[in-house]
Amino acid sequence: MxxxxxxxxxxxxxxxxxxxxxxxxxxxxxxxxxxxxxxxxxxxxxxxxxxxxxxxxxxxxxxxxxxxxxxxxxxxxxxxxxxxxxxxxxxxxxxxxxxxxxxxxxxxxxxxxxxxxxxxxxxxxxRHTVREPFVEALVPADVQAKLQNAAHEEGADLRLFDDSASLTEIGRLIHAAHFWHVSDDASAQELRAWTGKSADDREGVPSVAAGPDARPSELLDFRDFSRGEGRSMPLSKGYESRPLIGILSVPSTRNVDDVYAGQAMQRVLLAATAHGLVASFLSEIVEVPETAARLAERFLSGHHPVPRMVLRMGYGTAAGHAKRRxxxxxxxxxxxxx
Ligand SMILES: Cc1cc2nc3c(=O)[nH]c(=O)nc-3n(C[C@H](O)[C@H](O)[C@H](O)COP(=O)(O)O)c2cc1C
Missing domain, CATH: 3.40.109.10 (NADH Oxidase)
Structure with a gap:
């Protein structure tokens, strides 16, 4: 402009x-x-x-x-x-x-x-959320450092994990949070109201951006954005075995820190995009207080003990994306x- x-x-x-x-x-x-x-x-x-x-x-x-x-x-x-x-x-x-x-x-x-x-x-x-499986490729250390720097510049912290022990533990917590949401009628109804939209809808998530159904054996659980009409995963394919998982955290639960967290999250996402990466969000683990507390206890320390987003990052392409009003x-x- x-x-x-x-x-x-x-x-x-x-x-x-x-x-x-x-x-x-x-x-x-x-x-x-x-x-x-x-x-x-x-x-x-x-x-x-x-x-x-x-x-x-x-x-x-x-x-x-x-x-x-x-x-x-x-x-x-x-x-x-x-x-x-x-x-x-x-x-x-x-x-x-x-x-x-x-x-x-x-x-x-x-x-x-x-x-x-x-x-x-x-x-x-x-930048668009990519819920498709990523290719099996690790994110190089220098790119990881740039993502962490992006978070620091906006007053947040970004802890990154791609080792199988951490991924398994984070996966278990996501599973617990996901189970909580699917078992809660009000949460399930809310999700249905905003998802499974047509590709032309200008709010909510269209099915085309939903990503295929995860198999029960997958490392991570994903929200169903297709209202139960999801594509099944091709047999030859599965989700990547070692995504890069980032836990973004801030100093406190004050409202203003949520706004700082949002700025930091976006700076990380844009830096990721600039380096050829794509990302999806695993926010259920942060939404459920019990799993958020456990995540903080196990993976965070120091001046940024409050997790505000968990991102899955790697290399891949979107099948479609959500429009805006x-x-x-x-x-x-x-x-x-x-
Ligand atoms: C706070 C927050 C929580 C989100 N939670 C999830 C989630 O649990 N699963 C997911 O796939 N996407 C999640 N998203 C991504 C949104 O669905 C996505 O940003 C929205 O549909 C717009 O699409 P776009 O990111 O492609 O522009 C979240 C985004 C935000 C900001």
Whole structure:
């Protein structure tokens, strides 16, 4: 997006420039593709708000996944603004309060976009959740270090595992969390309401992005995004035996740390995309308090003891992906016409 020299504040942007920025933000991932955000536009900032209509009360009664998704949208918005030649100023002061606002983002000073930010901005539209089996290939150590650095830059930690003992233990915890969800009627109903959508639907997860049914012998359990209509796995194929599993964690359960976690998650995902990796989410283990506590006890320590996402990363391709609502339905434009 190119912006003329006269643009100094959000109020100076044209409607189409604004829509491009919001489109970049809404390319962020969200649980079940609920897209739980709104963007209030004033003359001086874009305020990212949680949309209370898009909550998941059974699976996420605390609303932390909404804050995470809005944090991911915030990170995309920051990168889109940097790519447009600004050094955005972010006010996170509202994130800790009970209202809907998560952050206010002002244009900031004019700034030449550094290569690292351009690389991440370029990855925004290329990133999609890939639930297909990955190829059997390990992620090199230098790429793993870049993913960890991406999390650290946003105030989070990323512990990575591809050894079979850790994968087996994490797999067992995911299995316990998955069993909890499928046995809970309200959670199962909520999942069905948002999944098994057609490829053209602009919210929820389409069956085409669901991934094949995992065999009972697989290492990991996956949510069924196809409403029970899933493709069966070809006999010749199975899920990869050694995915790279990343546990993203933050210092506390404060609301503002969920927003930081979302930014860090998105930075990791975009860095992964830039390095040719794909990812899917294994968030059930974090959603169920008992398995989250066990995960923290076994795998986390120090200053970042609260797990906020578990990612499966590797090399593969998407069979299809989830669309987004039209940006006009998420923009609340309060700018005064000139
Ligand atoms: C907090 C959170 C939890 C998620 N949980 C899962 C999950 O348990 N399983 C899964 O396959 N995808 C999960 N996702 C991925 C979303 O389903 C995905 O982001 C959404 O459908 C949009 O698709 P996209 O990522 O391809 O843009 C999660 C995403 C977020 C942000």
């Amino acid at each position: 190119s912006v003329s020299h006269e643009v100094r504040r959000i109020g100076d942007l044209s409607r189409s420039q604004l829509e491009n920025l919001v489109a970049a933000a809404t390319a962020a991932p969200s649980m079940h593709n609920t897209q739980p955000w709104r963007f209030r536009i004033t003359g001086s900032f874009i305020e990212i708000q949680i949309d209370p209509q898009r909550a998941l009360p059974a699976e996420d009664p605390q609303g932390w996944t909404q804050r995470l998704a809005c944090g991911a949208a915030l990170f995309n918005l920051r990168m889109a603004l940097m790519s447009a030649g600004f050094a955005p100023k972010v006010n996170m002061g509202l994130a800790g309060q009970s209202g809907a606002a998560v952050a206010q983002v002002a244009l900031g000073d004019k700034h030449i976009c550094p290569p690292w930010a351009q690389e991440l901005a370029d990855a925004i539209t290329k 039209d940006v006009s339905s998420v923009i609340i434009d309060e700018r005064v016409a000139p």
